[in-house]
Amino acid sequence: MGHRPYALTHCTLYTGSGVLQNHALVVDGTQIAAVVPEHQIGSEMPRLDGQGGAAAPGLIDLQLNGCGGVMFNDAITTATLDTMHRTNLRSGTTSFLPTLITTTDGDMVDAIALVTEYRRQQPHRVLGLHLEGPYLSPRRGGIHNQAHIRPADQAMVRYIAQAGPEVVKLVTLAPEVVPTEHIQRLAAAGILVSAGHTEASFEEALAGFDAGVGMVTHLFNAMSPWQGRSPGVVGAVFSRADVYAGIIADGHHVHYGSVSLAQQIKRDHLILVTDATPPVGTALESFVIGGQEVFYRNGKCVSADGTLGGAALTLIEAVGNCVRYGGISLAEALRMATLYPARAIGVDHYLGQLAVGYQANIALFDPLTFAIRGVIDRGTLAWAKGALALPGWPNPTAAR
Secondary structure (H helix, E strand, O other): OOOOOEEEEOOEEEOOOOEEOOEEEEEEOOEEEEEEEHHHOOOOOOEEEOOOOEEEEOEEEEEEOEEOOEEOOOOOOHHHHHHHHHHHHOOOEEEEEEEEEOOOHHHHHHHHHHHHHHHHHOOOOEOOEEEEOOOOOHHHOOOOOOOOOOOOOHHHHHHHHHHOOOOEEEEEEOOOOOOHHHHHHHHHOOOEEEEOOEOOOHHHHHHHHHHOEEEEOOOOOOEOOOOOOOOHHHHHHHOOOOOEEEEOOOOOOOOHHHHHHHHHHHHHHEEEOOOEOOOOOOOOOEEEEOOEEEEEEOOEEEEOOOOEOOEOOOHHHHHHHHHHHHOOOHHHHHHHOOHHHHHHOOOOOOOOOOOOOOEOOEEEEOOOOOOEEEEEEOOEEEEEOOOOOOOOOOOOOOOO
């Protein structure tokens, strides 16, 4: 990167495995080179003063439809991914899965080609593609375009599997409408298969898990509920400790009491996602998703008929909501947005923790207000607010 090693000091480190006071992170190039007591840092080493705040691994979003005024479905381009990343930095998210919701085979092929090429240049920014649909239950389609919800096509499933997990990290489907052999093919390729927009019964969901489904998409939303005589998908995922669950903690999609109960049951398999849409980071009042106009009002994205159309949420807001309203500790809420998503998609050997050898992706924030003060992206202070700066470095280009 052309810069000398430097030390991040004067902040509480939420490492993913513990909470450290009076310690420093030494960043060398794009990686964390050391985590040591501050008194061991020599006077000659440049310092980035954390101003008494908190530092956590860069947040990781596995379900991001759009933000910064753009929607991935609307423009499957490098410029869209760049805009999403720049917008993410302002809220502490350094890595994400661009999410393509139900659409045509042509758009899916284009998205796979784009992410393949983009990851050659930015493999730590875009971790892969999330295909949410089109193999969903029409009864649980939500805001997805019903005209494109369709049965799984063998040739297309084979194409997705051949792209592999370096390109397609996550596929959301309804296990009750997709043949078992298709689920097995995707899972065998190393792709995380998630149950979502599904009417599956408890038994059908369990069969899906046995076939290779390893996650559920936006827990409680667009899936069969947990009822006394019919446990549904929700009951099924609560009965399987090894299955991950994404959850949207915005207070609109899921009651905070349900977020808290889910955390108590799922523990290290509950993942915060945003399901974010174009209004995030903008003043947009409406946008189009799934062929319907969605209105952004009072923090909520809804169509004219009241259907939720994604969210206007950032991951740091979700973390704050879990702490303030869900009774979840800050350390655990941060793991739900860093370590656990990294584990789910198999990148936890270099992302999701503040540890030696890991990528120097770091979110600096106020632990009381959850306001982001700065973001280190692969070793470089890429966004900062106020006086946060590293002596001798130019001002962050994405800031202010």
